[in-house]
Amino acid sequence: MNRRDFLVSSAAGALVVGCAFGPTGGPVWQHHRRTGEFKPSAWIRILPDSTIVIVIDRVEMGQGTTTSSAMMVCEELEVDPKVVKVEAASSSRAYDNPDPQLGIQITGGSTSTASSWKPLREAGAVAREMLRRGAADVWKVPLAQCVAREGAVHHGASGRSLRYGELVDAAARQDVPKVTLKKPGEWKVIGKSIDRLDAAPKVDGSGVYGIDMKLPGMRQAVVVRPPVRGAAIATLDVAAAKARRGVVDVFAIPEGIAVVAEGYWEARTAAELVKVTWHDGAGGAIDTAKLIASAEKLLDGKGDKAHAHGDAYAAVKRGTRVEARYRLPHLAHAPMEPMNATAQIRNGRCDVWAPTQAPGIAQFRVAEALGMDLQDVAIHTTMLGGGFGRRLYQDFCVEAARIAARVGPVKVTWSREDDQANDWYRPMAMSSCVGSVEGGQIVGWLHRLTCESVLAATGGDFVGPRLPNGAPRALRRMFADSPPRMFARDTILDPTSIEGTDPPYAIPNFRVEYLPLDTGVRVGSWRSVGNSHTGFVVESFFDELCVAAKLDPYEARRKLLAKAPRHLGVLELAAHKAGWGAPLPPGVGRGIAMVASFKSFCAQVIEASVEGNRVKVHRVVAAVDCGRVVNPGLVAAQVESSIIYGLSACLKQQITFAKGRVQETNFNSFRSLRMFETPVIETHIVPSTESPTGIGEPGLPPVAPALCNAIFAATGKRIRTLPIEQALGGPA
Amino acid sequence: MVKLDVNGRPEEVAAEEDMPLLWVLRDKLGLTGTKYGCGIAQCGACTVHVDGQARRSCVLPVGDVHGKKVLTIEGLAQKPEGGTVSSPVRLHAVQQAWLDENVPQCGYCQAGQIMSTVALLAANPAPTDDDIDAALSANLCRCGTYPRIRRAVHRAAAALKGEAP
Amino acid sequence: MRPVLWLAPVAFAACTPATAQPDRTAEGKQAFATVHAVFLHPRCRNCHPAGDAPLQYADGRPHAQNITRRSEKNGLPCATCHRDKNGTRPNQPPGAPHWHLPPSDVRMVFEGRTPRQLCEQLKDPTKTGGRDLARLITHVQEDPLVSWGWSPGPGRDPVPIPRPQLVDAMKTWVASGAPCPD
Incomplete structure (x- = not known):
């Protein structure tokens, strides 16, 4: 699916670089044949029943990007943002943040509106133009007489209208056109304080944050972490923890000792029974x-x-x-939702569901930890209970993947104490x-x-994933290791x-x-x-x-x-x-x-x-x-x-x-x-x-x-x- | 076995008596609207009502609520009489006020904020700003939605007053 | 915050022994020093504040959640967070039966009281909700919320003076005519 998204988005990207796919050979048509949908770019899907899905590629952590991103698309698509469905994007290169300093799938640096300003409006305009052209073909009237408004194309002279869903087939046959964006004076949506599109599931308890994830057969895990970051296990006795009712497995991982049980509470209380002593190491001197x-x-x-x-x-x-x-x-960042991630490894693929600000980094770090290729790891962004920068760092995804590799589908939930003591401060x-x-x-x-x-500590996260998806692992590793060295040695300020x-x-x-x-x-x-x-x-x-x-x-x-x-x-x-x-x-x-x-x-x-x-x-x-x-x-x-x-x-x-x-x-x-x-x-x-x-x-x-x-x-x-x-x- | 009534439904749960109500709701009953934030009653994200009174479910052993009525965020909206699972619900006035004032940002704390507000308005239907400070300073919000929560509480109070016979 | 259950007036004289020896005044004052030390200990003082907000920790800072005597009227009684038992894990709320502040009409302030002020306050039934000294001793000896001061749960220092020693000191003080320190 990553590859598919990439290809389709290339079509939308193509309008910028000026080449277009033919009507029946291109990915828009292929996607339509396979699904019945009209998907002119990675951000928009229109279903035959006129459901309009806007894919939000910058993660929503409360900052309102769901609403503002949808508004930018809807302005050009000529639909009311209130009637569209919004959906969080999965990991795909199509969603790399075009900000030149980022260049990977990431939400940070206050870039979301700025970096999406042009691409999202263009995506809306491309979809609108293809729908208009489709309507012109159906009615056999000049394109100039077809007006897009409120989710439909209208032909004034004959009084005919077709809703967008009725045009999916005709629109999917069109070339991806060059578009002109609306002038500010023509805006109907941009500049208005419309209500948030993400609020309803946040007031009725139905929203699914990372911590609410559930998979069939899923276990729950907690990690007993060293009191000093980087400490090594000196002695370990897991017998009492393993004997606790509901406990599935207890084992050491690089991050500490994983305690896996049927439910969170069983795991948390079993963790209190783990008898462990630590060698503090160099970290023990930090005062x-x-x-x-x-x-x-x-x-x-x-x-x-x-x-x-x-x-x-x-x-x-x-x-x-x-x-x-x-x-x-x-x-500390202290977002309200503690770190957590849910992972599953099946048929050589790893899926991770997590409240992350950087699916692009999560994909890279999980692939690296499991020795997998980037394209075999998929990150699914859930709702985020706050971010503030903490969720740029993917330690919570990596450890969940490690634990899943041993016990099958699992959700790992940090305690507030874990979160406070293991932040990137x-x-x-x-x-x-x-x-x-x-x-x-x-x-x-x-x-x-x-x-x-900060870049000495984290720069590798941003460089490693920038290489294209098929790049050799060793090269990616080398890339990721370079910024920490340069900044730590003060080669670069x-x-x-x-x-x-x-x-x-x-x-x-x-x-x-x-x-x-x-x-x-x-x-x-x-x-x-x-x-x-x-x-x-x-x-x-x-x-x-x-x-x-x-x-x-x-x-x-x-x-x-x-x-x-x-x-x-x-x-x-x-x-x-x-x-x-x-x-x-x-x-x-x-x-x-x-x-x-x-x-x-x-x-x-x-x-x-x-x-x-x-x-x-x-x-x-x-x-x-x-x-x-x-x-x-x-x-x-x-x-x-x-x-x-x-x-x-x-x-x-x-x-x-x-x-x-x-x-x-x-x-x-x-x-x-x-x-x-x-x-x-x-x-x-x-x-x-x-x-x-x-x-x-x-x-x-x-x-x-x-x-x-x-x-x-x-x-x-x-x-x-x-x-x-x-x-x-x-x-x- | 612990017996309790959750959102009007009788439930029997196989849970150890000292398991916090929070984890019974989330893991045993699938009601994940009630959130874990701190585990020490500092943040209020886990607020539910037990026999009509706001409680922090993260520090409340399920054994303590044996035979009692628990209300969670999922039970706040009213299903229409004789409605089906898919029937549209009528939001509680507090939930509606939250939407009207665009309160939520990340939204993680809001179930707790809303449950605390419902308890506030039950005790004091016309709260002043000082009353709101007294009632809601035990619920943390890291996104800083407090000014909008304050407006939404006043709005909900007015709405509830208008609806009274 | 809670109704005063012990308003019935009791003869104050009943527990002021007529046979108190003049030479026991010094002993009584000394005993009261123990009473003062205990009552001003954070475990006791924090719920007997000068203002309307309960205090927290050894330094007696105001309750972080803006808790005051008006909280309960706004749907936030102590029992929202405090159970009838201590939380068992670090930093969980302490608890004991009837966790509450003294009511607003019988505030029983300990915070900032000098030994003399505290002594006079304890002897004034209008400030103890009508409790005489004998009932005060019973309260200190038996009340489950008072017991909490000696078993305050993980992470909190208990009152260092053992409870029987406090009760003895109160009895000695009363028996010596309940003299107030200078």
């Missing part, structure tokens, strides 16, 4: 206090140049010098900043940053470590240096990646320099953004809507921050007050520019989501290690924002005619600096270490 101390020392030395103009070293010796050190902790980041102000202006900026490299350190402000003498940090902690992409820590440092330090120069932090930014209209646009809109400068109740402070990420722009003004070690966030006003907006309601939802996710992190969250053991083991110690702590959030969108850019992440980076700047305005206390509540003396 957050020590990591901080050594990173502190690192920042005393010079690093590799990441950005520079003017002479920052000379400039920071002039005028009033400001020095500050910032620290951000490791963070947001890197710990520390910065040393030196700046100087003179004559009411910022004249020098010297920023040294150290953090672990990891762009995700330094992204966001080069703000748009016109500062005459500017330098950023990066120092590689190797802690042994496994790191990964966490919502907004490098921007999640660099945004805090840059926008906090800018605020500190404004204070030193006695500048209003909003006016100072404005002045330095004269040549950056889109940055300026969000800054001014946020400040205007928030009433920047208007009086506030006693004890309440106002802070501002602006960060551009994922090609979008976001500014926020936050009002906050402090009582003891508790921070009350009263109001967050956000302005965003993400180009053309497909669905403003979804944009607002993503901005609210990013702000609340960001507030949880900057107020409350950290992952710390003691003797290699993660200390924050569940939601009681890894705390998130709750209803009563949630501020009023207002989202304002800057109208734009630019192509769409990301919105799943850009709302996050400004949160922490805007809040800490507000706390400074309210109390005179500058927070440079996150999380804030702990910095204020609250519980760890």
Whole structure:
């Protein structure tokens, strides 16, 4: 089926490169002959009963891509998105993310709308044109007289209409045409806040997330994981666990000890009976206090140049010098649905059902673990209970496949404790900043940053699957191994470590240096990646320099953004809507921050007050520019989501290690924002005619600096270490 | 054997008494709408009603609910009188409000949020914002749907009031 | 949050021994130090807060889920999460029969009370829901929710002073005329 999808999608892709299949030799006709359906591309299937299926190739993890993707197709296909059926795509090269930095089947980097903007509208237009041509053939009338509207083709002069389902045969006989996309003035769907298409199964309990999967004869497994990642088994006694009622098998796998039983509870309680001791290994030495101390020392030395103009070293010796050190902790993603996967191996094929953000990587890693070819592994994406970057990493799919290889169809479910202790954490980041102000202006900026490299830890995942499906395994392995080496050895500066350190402000003498940090902690992409820590440092330090120069932090930014209209646009809109400068109740402070990420722009003004070690966030006003907006309601939802996710992190969250053991083991110690702590959030969108850019992440980076700047305005206390509540003396 | 009534249906389950109700519902009765999130009553994703009161099913041994009435998210919508399995259901006012306010993002926590809200509105048909804070701060949402949940609770309260005789 | 079941007024004098010797005052005050130490221990103090929110952990931070005396009126009674027994796995909710806060009209605040303030409060039947000292001793000796302080489940430190020692200290204090520390 992968091959079939690939061929059919080539047909749709062909309209871009300009070659077309003949009417009866092409894959569209072949597919029609086999199934009765009209499938002009990998994203659309029209059934003879006029059911229209839109295949959603970017995974839905709450960000709304089901709705926005369907809207883009439906705009050109001339159907109401409310009447279509949406379906999650399986693994296929047809669904490789066209974003040049990705190039595999993956959902991340806030790329979904941006990278689908052209292909999905084209797919809709191609289908529509083939249906119109089919109708013209049936009626033997000129094509120009056939109008597609509301899921049917109409012939005005004769008053005749044929629903799309009635045209599947005639449409499947057509050549794949070149198409012209509708002009913005002709849009009926794009730009409207239509209701989410994925909501119904999320309110009646019928939605099937990965954790809800069921296969005939399926067993359930849990894994007893070492308390220190990478530890080796010293002694193991599984007799008691095996003797527990309902247990099928207990055995060691690379990830730990698999406990397989009839149901989850039997497996989980049997896991408590496994008697195991571990050799902690090198990981047992990981201790957050020590990591901080050594990173502190690192920042005393010079690093590799990441950005520079003017002479920052000379400039920071002039005028009033400001020095500050910032620290951000490791963070877990903690999506609500714990990691899980269901796997089955049959007839030389492996099928995996999982809530994954990257079917392309899952396919590669599972094939590699089982010694299979890529095309023999199929990944079926289920509903995802959140992602935030955690589900880019496929350890949960790999171990499920390994266990299935021994026991047959099986679902592996992680506990929350497993999830907390075995994440790919947001890197710990520390910065040393030196700046100087003179004559009411910022004249020098010297920023040294150290953090672990995400690409050293995970880069192989993104490179390995990029080779075409038949590539030799050894070559693929070599490809996958290269980025970790390059980034770990600092041969290449990891762009995700330094992204966001080069703000748009016109500062005459500017330098950023990066120092590689190797802690042994496994790191990964966490919502907004490098921007999640660099945004805090840059926008906090800018605020500190404004204070030193006695500048209003909003006016100072404005002045330095004269040549950056889109940055300026969000800054001014946020400040205007928030009433920047208007009086506030006693004890309440106002802070501002602006960060551009994922090609979008976001500014926020936050009002906050402090009582003891508790921070009350009263109001967050956000302005965003993400180009053309497909669905403003979804944009607002993503901005609210990013702000609340960001507030949880900057107020409350950290992952710390003691003797290699993660200390924050569940939601009681890894705390998130709750209803009563949630501020009023207002989202304002800057109208734009630019192509769409990301919105799943850009709302996050400004949160922490805007809040800490507000706390400074309210109390005179500058927070440079996150999380804030702990910095204020609250519980760890 | 544990006997209980689930969504109006009598059930007999062969389960150890200390097995949490959550796993009985999910694995033994196939009712997977109730979710596992933390296993320690921190997140509320597993909220169901037992004899009309909200409970965290992840820490509730099934032995404790012997002979009691359990309501899960699957039992909230009303099947029409004499309807068949495939008959369209009428959503509970809270579920409908969730759709009208476009509350769910990933949706994983929403069954618990909805069950907690139904319990809130049964105890207090006209909750203020402070009441909502008191009732729903025990349910986590990592997608940050709280502002929309708040709006949906007010909407559901109004709808239920309008429907009262 | 729960109805006060022990409102019946009882003669306060009944348990103030007329024969208390003046030289037992010091002994009584010393005994009360034990009572204060126990009542202010996190296992007792956390459910006898100064405000409307129960506290958690040794540091007595407010209950994370925004639990207050108004929670129950909004469909979230303690029993939503707390059973009549402790959870058996790490970080599961503690539990005991009738898990609840003192009611809003008899708040029985321990949090932040000095020994003298606590002593005076215990002797004032308007602040103990009409309980006299004898019934207070019975409550401390027998109430299953009080018992929980000595068996609080995994991951929580029990009250370090044994329960019989507390009861003895209370009896000594009462027998010595229930003197309040300075």
